Amino acid sequence: MKALVKQTAEPGLRLMDVPEPEHGPGDVLIKVLRTGICGTDLHIRAWDGWAQQAIVTPLVVGHEFVGEVAAVGDDVADVAVGDLVSGEGHLVCGKCRNCLAGRRHLCRNTVGLGVGRDGAFAEYVVLPASNVWVHRSKVDLDVAAIFDPFGNAVHTALSFPSLNEDVLITGAGPIGIMAAAVVKHAGARNVVITDVSPERLEIARKVGVSLALDVSRHTIADAQEQLGLKEGFDIGLEMSGRPEAVRDMLDNMTHGGRIAMLGLPADEFAVDWSKIVQHMITIKGIYGREMFETWYAMQVLIEGGLDLSPVITGTYGYEDYDAAFDEAATARSGKIILNWND
Template identity: 50%
Template sequence: MLALVKAENSAGLWLQQVARPIPAADEVLIQIRKTGICGTDLHIWNWDDWARKTVPVPLVTGHEYAGEIVEVGKLVSHLRPGMRVSGEGHIIDINSAAARAGRFHLDPNTRGIGVNRPGAFAEYLALPAFNVIPLPDEIDDELGAILDPLGNAVHVALSFDLVGEDVLITGAGPIGIMAAAVARHVGARNVVLTDVNPVRLALASRVADVVTVNPREMPLADVMSRLHIVNGFSVGFEMSGYNEALEQLIGAMEPGGRVACLGLPSGRISLDWSRIVCKGLFLKGIYGREMFETWRKMLNLIATGLDVRGIITHRLPVDRYKEGFQAMLAGDAGKVVLSWPA
């Protein structure tokens, strides 16, 4: 089958023929229709320090996808061929203390498809039936291929009560923009989204009802004054992974404010910790999606009108995958969706 493979210890991915996976007794085989390019895939493409330490070579990459079940293992009874599906990309060890307590997303032995085991940038994917998410008819394959990152956004946004609150989001990448859309959908009063990339700020304005700010051109304090935000933001989402953005967010929070942190820095960061302590801020780290509560709520949000399709800016056949990666690396894209042969 055709697949995008991290085939060498260097930057890039390679479109190659590899063996079609054989599903285990508790797995299904999914024929992939659409896949999304993720920020994690960019790390793997660039072959940075994290990728070199984490990803085995060779490996089929990719973990955002939608497709159709074509085969089920002998122990699988609740799924059948012909079902349209997406899936949770974190493969857990059900024997860990966290998993046995129902906190699957906190399992310390989690492995990621396309990161530690063969992924979805391929014509076929073998996936544990436990991880499969059937898609309702109103969610097409294109939207199904970006449910993984939308789930990250939903996990962040629903970490705190947002009704009537003022929310500051640092980082207008695709997940930051979708988190802004979710925040407004569930009732936030003001949502302010900061970034230094004008292309992403313009995209955010098209996708979500937000106030966009380039903090290098406009002081955040001026925006807060215009919006009558007196004591600071009650809720913050750090989505960029940049030290400067996190410092800005902490400085703009009200005493007792709550902060969800999804952005991963490329190295160590430096903070004035006394501001966190003296403001009594609550910081929560976010990794992936709550399994499977985030998925349930995400599908229901879409069913009640949440619209994030505008975050998809590039639609390409898989043989043009390099164009998609270059657009994302240049900061000129939202989500890039690749189509696979039928």
């Protein structure tokens, strides 16, 4: 089968013929239809410092996908050939304290699809049945392909109740924009998203944010004044991983404000901890999705009319992967999709 492979410890990916993966009694073999390009995939392609520490070559990359079940193992009872499925890309041990308590998203032994084991940028991928999400209601294939990052957005956005609240989102990447759509759908009063990319801010406007703010030209304090906010934002969703964004968010939160942080900083940085203490700010770190509560929330949001189509800005055949990755790396696009269904 064809697959995108990090073949050697150097920049780039190769489209190669590799053996079709074998599935065991508890596994599901999936024919891949669409995949989404993630920032993780960009790091692996660039072979940056993180990738050099995390990746053992050769490796089939990719973890965002939708596909059709081609075969199931003898012990699989709740997934059938022909089902349309996406996959939870965090494979957990099932034996640690958190797994046994039902907190699988907190498993300390998590292995990432397309990072710690062969992934989904291929004609076929294998997952344990316990990691397979069956789409029981109608969903667009491109949207189904990005359920993984949509889950990151939902997990972050629903960390704190947003009904009637004023929400600040720093970072208008695809996940930040999806989170904005979620909190707007969930009844937030004002939703402000910040970035320096005019293209991404325009995508954010298409999902209905109250204000898409270019922080290279305006401050968050300006946004508060424009919206008539007197005491700051109730909820912050930090999606950028940028030190200046975190500091600006802290400066513009109301006392008792709550912040969910998904953005991953490249390095350590200082913040004003006295402000966090004195203003009684709650900060919650977010990684991945709650298994599978977040997935149920995603399905219900889509069934309820949440429209993610503005977030998808490009679709390529898998043979054109270099052009697709180049566009995804510009930091001006939304989600980029690879089509594996010839």
